[in-house]
Amino acid sequence: MQLTIADNISALQQGLMDAAKAGKRVALVPTMGALHPGHMSLVAAAKTLADFVVVSIFVNPTQFGPNEDFDKYPRSLESDLKKLEEAGASLAYTPSVADMYPPGFITKVSVGEMGEILCGKFRPGHFDGVATVVSKLLLRVLPHVALFGEKDYQQLCVVKQVAYDLDIPIQIVGVPTLREADGLAMSSRNAYLSAEERKVAPLIYKTLQETKKALVDQKLDVNTAFALATTKLTAAGFKVDYVDLVAADTLYALNAVEPGCRLLVAAWIGKTRLIDNISL
Numbered sequence: 001m002q003l004t005i006a007d008n009i010s011a012l013q014q015g016l017m018d019a020a021k022a023g024k025r026v027a028l029v030p031t032m033g034a035l036h037p038g039h040m041s042l043v044a045a046a047k048t049l050a051d052f053v054v055v056s057i058f059v060n061p062t063q064f065g066p067n068e069d070f071d072k073y074p075r076s077l078e079s080d081l082k083k084l085e086e087a088g089a090s091l092a093y094t095p096s097v098a099d100m101y102p103p104g105f106i107t108k109v110s111v112g113e114m115g116e117i118l119c120g121k122f123r124p125g126h127f128d129g130v131a132t133v134v135s136k137l138l139l140r141v142l143p144h145v146a147l148f149g150e151k152d153y154q155q156l157c158v159v160k161q162v163a164y165d166l167d168i169p170i171q172i173v174g175v176p177t178l179r180e181a182d183g184l185a186m187s188s189r190n191a192y193l194s195a196e197e198r199k200v201a202p203l204i205y206k207t208l209q210e211t212k213k214a215l216v217d218q219k220l221d222v223n224t225a226f227a228l229a230t231t232k233l234t235a236a237g238f239k240v241d242y243v244d245l246v247a248a249d250t251l252y253a254l255n256a257v258e259p260g261c262r263l264l265v266a267a268w269i270g271k272t273r274l275i276d277n278i279s280l
């Protein structure tokens with residue numbers, strides 16, 4: 001099937017109406033474009049759960065802070081559309097900022113404290129921007145299922161919370177993180193890394209694995225394990241925003257390992273902020 005491109009809400013609705021008439025089961029994969037194999041693994045997973053896969057490409061200005069990388073965020077629409085066509089996606093929704101936020105738009109969706117901890121502490125307002133745009137995308141498309149990467153673990157939890165709290169009748173599915181051969185989590189922001197930075201970037205994942213071992217096998221206490229991780233990353237040239245252990249769904253901070261908890265790191269290498277996480 002050919003990829004339909006909808007760059008505004010009416011074209012989107014037309015495409016969705018055709019899919020509904022044909023009795024199709026719909027999946028949504030929201031993205032900010034600059035598509036890499038990590039994104040494409042979400043599309044592949046979506047195809048196993050639905051027969052009409054909508055991929056949105058929208059660099060959402062409201063989730064970027066005033067000093068963040070909105071302007072220089074990588075954009076590659078032509079090649080993104082080619083990748084989606086090849087992968088068998090059904091519809092690419094590529095709205096403009098004006099289509100997403102028409103004049104008079106004022107409502108914000110906020111998950112309170114869940115959006116103020118971890119990355120939210122360092123990116124004030126970020127998760128309100130995410131919660132708002134994802135709510136709009138979910139309601140515009142009203143798919144049966146929507147897929148999000150575990151790579152952005154806090155985002156996945158925020159989206160699940162919003163769907164639960166606002167009775168949005170859509171199944172939210174998390175997809176495991178796709179990594180480079182050396183362990184670095186794939187991310188559009190990896191394109192910012194210099195050759196030198198790219199060499200040290202896999203240390204984030206390595207440190208997560210070592211910290212997991214320290215906590216689970218060596219039974220090290222959380223504070224000592226975090227201090228070791230921070231020291232190691234700092235010595236390699238990172239500026240660490242946080243290393244944290246949290247409950248899998250609520251993201252409550254933990255001071256001991258419990259089943260299914262999540263270990264997360266955010267750290268800067270040069271001018272690039274990288275995040276990663278693993279399950280314990």
Ligand code: AMP
Nearest residue numbers: 031032033038148149151152177178186
């Ligand atoms: P982004 O374009 O960075 O907003 O990402 C769009 C979606 O792709 C989000 O749900 C991300 O969590 C997911 N994603 C990004 N990188 C990866 C990856 N390496 N593995 C799996 N999912 C990813």
